[in-house]
Every structure is written in structure tokens, then in C-alpha cells.
Amino acid sequence: MQAPAITTDVLKPQPTGLPSGSEPLAVDVTNLGFSYGDTTVLNMARCELQRGRSMAVIGPSGCGKTTFLHLLAGLIRPVTGTIRVLGQDLDELQGTRLDRFRGRNIGLVFQRLHLLPALSVTENVLLAQRLSGGRVDATRVATLLEQLDLGGLEHRKPSMLSQGQAQRVAIARALVHSPALIMADEPTSALDDEHAAQALALLHSSARRVGAALLVVTHDQRVRGSLDSELELRVPA
Numbered sequence: 409m410q411a412p413a414i415t416t417d418v419l420k421p422q423p424t425g426l427p428s429g430s431e432p433l434a435v436d437v438t439n440l441g442f443s444y445g446d447t448t449v450l451n452m453a454r455c456e457l458q459r460g461r462s463m464a465v466i467g468p469s470g471c472g473k474t475t476f477l478h479l480l481a482g483l484i485r486p487v488t489g490t491i492r493v494l495g496q497d498l499d500e501l502q503g504t505r506l507d508r509f510r511g512r513n514i515g516l517v518f519q520r521l522h523l524l525p526a527l528s529v530t531e532n533v534l535l536a537q538r539l540s541g542g543r544v545d546a547t548r549v550a551t552l553l554e555q556l557d558l559g560g561l562e563h564r565k566p567s568m569l570s571q572g573q574a575q576r577v578a579i580a581r582a583l584v585h586s587p588a589l590i591m592a593d594e595p596t597s598a599l600d601d602e603h604a605a606q607a608l609a610l611l612h613s614s615a616r617r618v619g620a621a622l623l624v625v626t627h628d629q630r631v632r633g634s635l636d637s638e639l640e641l642r643v644p645a
């Protein structure tokens with residue numbers, strides 16, 4: 409993934425096409441189509457998710473769950489259709505403006521975590537906070553790491569972490585700037601029951617605290633049961 413530009417000029421979500429006073433949907437997708445070359449991966453008439461609500465994205469391996477999250481984060485572009493995130497049509501944003509919008513408003517736990525190998529645990533999380541354009545708050549970072557049972561590992565590089573520890577750093581990084589849309593791609597795949605429960609509780613409490621929408625790709629029954637609704641994707645015929 410291309411690193412977003414560092415900036416303090418925060419791009420706020422722009423409500424568009426809505427009556428004044430009504431809050432835009434966190435996720436508002438219409439007629440979404442996506443292909444890799446000739447292979448159609450996604451074909452979705454409609455998907456919506458309000459702020460304050462949570463949704464599981466489920467479906468067999470290869471059906472396009474990760475692709476869907478990357479589309480919602482504006483990391484890849486749809487072939488057809490419209491994606492609005494927090495009222496902002498992603499098609500209207502390019503380059504730095506898109507990076508800023510993502511950095512401020514979206515927290516994404518990647519399936520392949522994408523921690524920066526040269527940075528320590530704390531630095532990885534601090535960087536996300538800085539890129540969001542918000543205040544750099546080392547105490548918040550330390551608290552989050554503590555809540556994910558990562559106390560004592562702050563100075564380690566990602567290569568010195570277990571898979572489950574690295575997954576929890578990725579969760580801290582996605583939550584540190586209190587985004588209004590939290591997305592997590594199999595966030596508990598490497599976690600034991602205790603740490604999965606801890607991570608799940610933190611995802612929910614972080615969403616509740618700011619009225620964020622929470623979208624989780626998961627096969628994990630521990631996680632599925634805690635989410636408000638489910639979106640089932642299928643491999644297109």
C-alpha cells in the first residue's frame with residue numbers, strides 16, 4: 409500500500425445529496441462491480457451501514473471479502489458503481505485528498521497486517537495517529553497497547569513479534585485515531601480465546617465511543633455473534 413502523505417489539514421467527510429440534519433451512511437454502496445482483469449470478483453447491488461451499527465462480512469475463501477474492504481477504503485477503484493463513505497463519494501477524491509480522507513476517517517486492520525518493519529510497535533501506532541491529522545497523544549497509544557496486552561513490547565520491531573501480537577498491534581493502529589468507519593479483515597484469526605475476546609471488546613468499545621460503524625470480515629463464531637448484521641458474499645457465477 410502506498411503510504412499516505414503526512415498532513416495536518418484534515419479533510420472532513422462531506423455529506424452530499426442528503427436532507428440537512430440527517431447523518432450520512434457510513435457505508436453506502438450502489439451497483440458495485442469489480443474485476444481483476446477478465447475475472448469478475450464482486451457484483452453487489454446495494455450495501456449500507458449506518459454509523460453506530462456493526463456488520464459481519466462472510467463468505468467462502470476467494471469470494472471477494474478483502475477486495476470489498478479495500479474498495480471501501482479507496483485503496484482500489486471499482487469498475488462500476490458508487491461507493492460513498494460517510495457521505496463522501498470516493499470517486500471524487502484522488503491522491504493526497506483520498507489519503508487524507510482515509511487517514512482521518514477510516515481505520516483498517518489488514519488481513520496481511522502491513523506493519524512497517526523498520527518501526528517499533530509504538531512507532532507503528534504513533535504514525536497512524538500522525539497521518540490522521542489529529543493530535544499526537546503518546547498516552548493514548550500506550551493505553552491502547554496496554555488494553556491489547558502488548559505492554560512491554562513497545563520497542564520491539566514487528567519481526568520480533570508473534571503473529572497474534574502483530575495482529576493486536578495492527579488493531580491498535582486501526583483504532584488509535586478514533587475513526588468513524590472501522591474495518592477489520594479477520595482480526596482474530598491468530599488470537600487465542602482470551603486475546604480474541606479482548607480485541608473484540610476493544611473494537612466494539614472504540615466504535616461505541618465515537619458512534620463509528622464497524623465492519624468485520626470474519627469466519628470466527630466468537631466475532632460473528634457479536635455483530636448486528638451479516639453481509640454474505642458469493643463467488644460470482
Ligand SMILES: Nc1ncnc2c1ncn2[C@@H]1O[C@H](COP(=O)(O)OP(=O)(O)OP(=O)(O)O)[C@@H](O)[C@H]1O
Binds near residue numbers: 470519
Ligand atoms: N491482485 C490480484 N490480482 C488478481 N486476482 C486477485 C488479486 N487479489 C485477489 N485476487 C482474486 O480475487 C478473488 C477475491 O480475492 P479476495 O482476497 O478478495 O478474497 P477473500 O474473500 O478475502 O478470500 P480469503 O477468505 O481467502 O481471504 C480471488 O479469486 C483472488 O484470487
Ligand SMILES: [Mg+2]
Binds near residue numbers: 519
Ligand atoms: Mg481475504
